Amino acid sequence: MSDPKPDVAPERVFLVVVDDTPEVTQALHWAGLRAAHTGGRIALLHVVEPVENQQWMAVEELMRAERRAEAEAVLSKRGAEALDWSGRQPILFIREGNVRDELLALIEQEAAISVLVLGAGTGKEGPGPLVSHLAGKMSGRLRIPIVLVPGILSDEQLRMIA
Amino acid sequence: MQLYLPIAEMSVNVLLILGMGGLVGFLSGLFGVGGGFLMTPLLIFVGVPPTVAVGTQANQLVGASVSGVLANLKRGGVDFKMGGVLVAGGLVGSVIGVWLFSVAKQFGQIDFVISVTYVVMLGSVGALMLNESLRAILKRRKDNSAQGKLHQHTWLHGLPLKMRFPKSRLYISALAPLGLGLMAGILVAIMGVGGGFFMVPAMIYVLGMPTSAVPGTSLFQIIFVTAATTLLHAVATQTVDVMLALLLLIGGVVGAQFGGRIGGRLRGEQMRFALAVIVLLVCLKLFADLIITPDDLYSLSLPGAK
Numbered sequence: 001m002s003d004p005k006p007d008v009a010p011e012r013v014f015l016v017v018v019d020d021t022p023e024v025t026q027a028l029h030w031a032g033l034r035a036a037h038t039g040g041r042i043a044l045l046h047v048v049e050p051v052e053n054q055q056w057m058a059v060e061e062l063m064r065a066e067r068r069a070e071a072e073a074v075l076s077k078r079g080a081e082a083l084d085w086s087g088r089q090p091i092l093f094i095r096e097g098n099v100r101d102e103l104l105a106l107i108e109q110e111a112a113i114s115v116l117v118l119g120a121g122t123g124k125e126g127p128g129p130l131v132s133h134l135a136g137k138m139s140g141r142l143r144i145p146i147v148l149v150p151g152i153l154s155d156e157q158l159r160m161i162a
Numbered sequence: 163m164q165l166y167l168p169i170a171e172m173s174v175n176v177l178l179i180l181g182m183g184g185l186v187g188f189l190s191g192l193f194g195v196g197g198g199f200l201m202t203p204l205l206i207f208v209g210v211p212p213t214v215a216v217g218t219q220a221n222q223l224v225g226a227s228v229s230g231v232l233a234n235l236k237r238g239g240v241d242f243k244m245g246g247v248l249v250a251g252g253l254v255g256s257v258i259g260v261w262l263f264s265v266a267k268q269f270g271q272i273d274f275v276i277s278v279t280y281v282v283m284l285g286s287v288g289a290l291m292l293n294e295s296l297r298a299i300l301k302r303r304k305d306n307s308a309q310g311k312l313h314q315h316t317w318l319h320g321l322p323l324k325m326r327f328p329k330s331r332l333y334i335s336a337l338a339p340l341g342l343g344l345m346a347g348i349l350v351a352i353m354g355v356g357g358g359f360f361m362v363p364a365m366i367y368v369l370g371m372p373t374s375a376v377p378g379t380s381l382f383q384i385i386f387v388t389a390a391t392t393l394l395h396a397v398a399t400q401t402v403d404v405m406l407a408l409l410l411l412i413g414g415v416v417g418a419q420f421g422g423r424i425g426g427r428l429r430g431e432q433m434r435f436a437l438a439v440i441v442l443l444v445c446l447k448l449f450a451d452l453i454i455t456p457d458d459l460y461s462l463s464l465p466g467a468k
Binding site: 052059066070 | 192195290358
C-alpha cells in the first residue's frame, strides 16, 4: 500500500469485515454501490482464528493450512461479489488472531482505509459482537467513521440509499 | 492433610493429589492433550495400585472432556453422526477391554500388563514427538503442509456399509470409524487414557475428516466411552475411586485454565520438545521399575479378597 500523498485526494477505501454471518452481504453491497458512486474501492478483511496448540505438529500445521485455504475461499467468493458491485478489484486482507484486535490494528496500519462498513445482524441476540463493541465503546476513538448497514435491507432498498 | 481412599485402600496427602491434578491439567491445557497418559503413571509412582489408577483415570476423563467439548460445541466443531458411530465402536471396545482387564486381574498379571502397555505407548509417543520437535527446531521445516492430498483412495474405501457424514463431507464405510472407536474403547479400559493422541491423527489421516471437526468430535467420543468404561470398571473390576477422581478433577480443572491461557500465547516447538522429554522420562521410570529387582520379592494377595 502506498502512502496517500497529501496533495492528491486519496481514493476512498471502504473496509468490509467478512465473516460467516449473512449481514456481510448487505454491508458489502452497500459499500460496493457507494464505492462505485464515489470512485472508491472496497477492501475486505477476513480474520482467521488462530490454531490452538496440538500434541502433534503435523496435525497443527494441517489445521493451519486448512483454515488458511478456507479463508482464501471465503475471500475469493466475496471478492468476486465486491468486484461485481463496485466495478473494481477489491483489496484483500487476511489476518490471524482476534477479530476485534486485528481490525483495529489494520485501521491504524493502513492509512488508505477511510470508512469501516459493518453489517448489523437482525437476530434477537443483537447486531453482533463486533458492532456492539465498535459502535458502542470504541466509536469515539476510531480514526475513521463507521457505517452500519442493517441486515434486513434488500438490494433494491440498498440501491435507493447508497 | 491425609485422606483415606476407600477403593485404593491407602492414605494420600490431599495436597499432593491436588497438585498432581493441577500439573497434568496445566500440561493438557498447554498442549491440548488429555493428559491421562501422564496421570496414570504419576498415580502409580505415588503408590496407588495400577488397577485403581486406570479405573479412576477413566472417571476423571469424563469430567475433563465434558468441559473440553463445550468449547468446541460453541464453535460448531462436533460431527455428531461421526461421533455416534465412534461411540458405538467405543462401547464394544470398552466391554472387550474391561473383560481383558478382569481376566488379567484374575491371573494376577494386570499390574504387569498395565506397566508394559504404558512403556510401549509412552515410548513410541514420546519418540515420535521428540522426532517431530527436533526436526522443527534444527531446521525450519520445508513446507510439508503441501504434501497432503488427503482423499487418497485406500482399501478402507472398498469396505461395505457406506455412510454419508455431511458435517465432515465424507462418504465412507461405517466400519472404519467403528473399528477406530473399538480400538479407542480398549485403550480407555486397559490404560485409562482417552486416546486422543492416536484418535486425532487417525481421524485426520485414516478417516480423512477435516481438521476443524476433529478435536470436538474426538472429545465427544471420549466422554461417552470413558463414562461407560467407568461404569463397567466400577461394576466388574471395582477399581474406581471416586474420592481420588474428584481430587484429580479439581486440580485438573484449575490447572487446565492456566495452561490454556499460557498455551494460547506460546508457539509450540519448544514446548512440544519439553512434553516429549517428560513423556520419555516417565516411560524410562516405568521401565526401570519393571526390570529392577524390587525390595519386596513377593506380593501377597488373599484369595477371595476383592
